[in-house]
Amino acid sequence: MATGQAGDASLVAPAAADRNGPRQDDVVTPPDVRDRLNQLRDSVHSTLHHEFGTLAGDLDQLRGILSDAAAKLSEAFCHMTVGSTALLRLLDGAPDRSEANSLKDAASIARDISSRTVMTVQSLQFEDMATQLLQHVDRRLAMLEVFSKEMAVLRPDPAGRMVPLTEEALEDLFRLLERHRADLASVGRKSVQQQSMDSGVVELF
Amino acid sequence: MSKNALIVDDSATMREMVSYTLKQAGFEPLTGKNGQEGLDQLAGAQVDLIITDLNMPVMDGLTFIKAVRAKDEYKSTPILMLTTESRADMKAQGKAAGATGWLVKPFNPEMLLQVIAKVVPKT
Numbered sequence: 001m002a003t004g005q006a007g008d009a010s011l012v013a014p015a016a017a018d019r020n021g022p023r024q025d026d027v028v029t030p031p032d033v034r035d036r037l038n039q040l041r042d043s044v045h046s047t048l049h050h051e052f053g054t055l056a057g058d059l060d061q062l063r064g065i066l067s068d069a070a071a072k073l074s075e076a077f078c079h080m081t082v083g084s085t086a087l088l089r090l091l092d093g094a095p096d097r098s099e100a101n102s103l104k105d106a107a108s109i110a111r112d113i114s115s116r117t118v119m120t121v122q123s124l125q126f127e128d129m130a131t132q133l134l135q136h137v138d139r140r141l142a143m144l145e146v147f148s149k150e151m152a153v154l155r156p157d158p159a160g161r162m163v164p165l166t167e168e169a170l171e172d173l174f175r176l177l178e179r180h181r182a183d184l185a186s187v188g189r190k191s192v193q194q195q196s197m198d199s200g201v202v203e204l205f
Numbered sequence: 206m207s208k209n210a211l212i213v214d215d216s217a218t219m220r221e222m223v224s225y226t227l228k229q230a231g232f233e234p235l236t237g238k239n240g241q242e243g244l245d246q247l248a249g250a251q252v253d254l255i256i257t258d259l260n261m262p263v264m265d266g267l268t269f270i271k272a273v274r275a276k277d278e279y280k281s282t283p284i285l286m287l288t289t290e291s292r293a294d295m296k297a298q299g300k301a302a303g304a305t306g307w308l309v310k311p312f313n314p315e316m317l318l319q320v321i322a323k324v325v326p327k328t
Contacts, residue, residue, distance in 0.1 A: 117314075118313065118314050118315055121222050121225060121226060121314045122311050122312070122313055122314065123311070124218055124222055125218065125219060125222055125310055125311035125312070126311075127216065127218040128214075128216035128218055128219045128289070128310065129289055129310065129311070131216065132260070132289060191259070191260055191288070191289045191290045192289045193289075193291060194289065194309075194310070194311070197311050198311075199311055199312060199313035199316060200289075200291065200308065200309025200310055200311060200312065201291065201308075201309050202306065202307070202308050202309075202316060202320055203296065203306060203307045203308075204305065204306040204320065204323065204324065205299075205300045205304060205305060205306060205307070
């Protein structure tokens, strides 16, 4: 899994330090706290990377379902339109056909239209699955928004300086990260596993 | 005399598609947007078949089925769960709650009618 590069998490960003030189209010960070801060930034990056990958997968699944539904509905629409037109022509009465042949053809066209109706009813159910998938993505995005706000303390200020963090504050952030990971994992299971609009299984108890 | 079927689903499209299909088989469809609305419908009519979704606001499908089975007049009425959920543990919960069968969405109308023919007693 990609973890990204957090870089050196010293509490004064190198660019700011070079530009301004060392200042009295610069905070010196013990190496072990600095290592923990780097670890935390790596973990946050890795969590976000994983979550956005999952969201991209969900949206790809949604795209597949919509694309399949659109293709099946288009096919059904074309068949039904062509069939209806042919049926109307027959009902209008073609002079060169016997009545019996016309009825036979009409019945065949009607059967074809009816079978396309089955496909239409099945494909129109895409709305339900798409809605459920989007609700799932919404829940995940809302959690990620809270997560990124709470982890905003890891961003340097406009001058490039990191907010001073005590060991205790750092440990709190690690606990927060774990809590968010657990929350994201619990919302991770989605009921929609379908990748297309093919009909689902039936089981009688 | 036509039979009544109760369709419970929070998706308007699903209620519409199931109603359309059941009408082909001569059922008179009643609908509810969640389990509570389903129970409200049962209070006012005799129903011969129930088709319900699982994940719904207000009252989910499992709670709804348990509430239906608690009523003496609906101990043996066929209840089909129609849901996107296909996990075995969820099916087991549905069976334990009193569902007659489990259909994973999207449903094929012809297949649904075949299932209904199997579970609804002929009069």
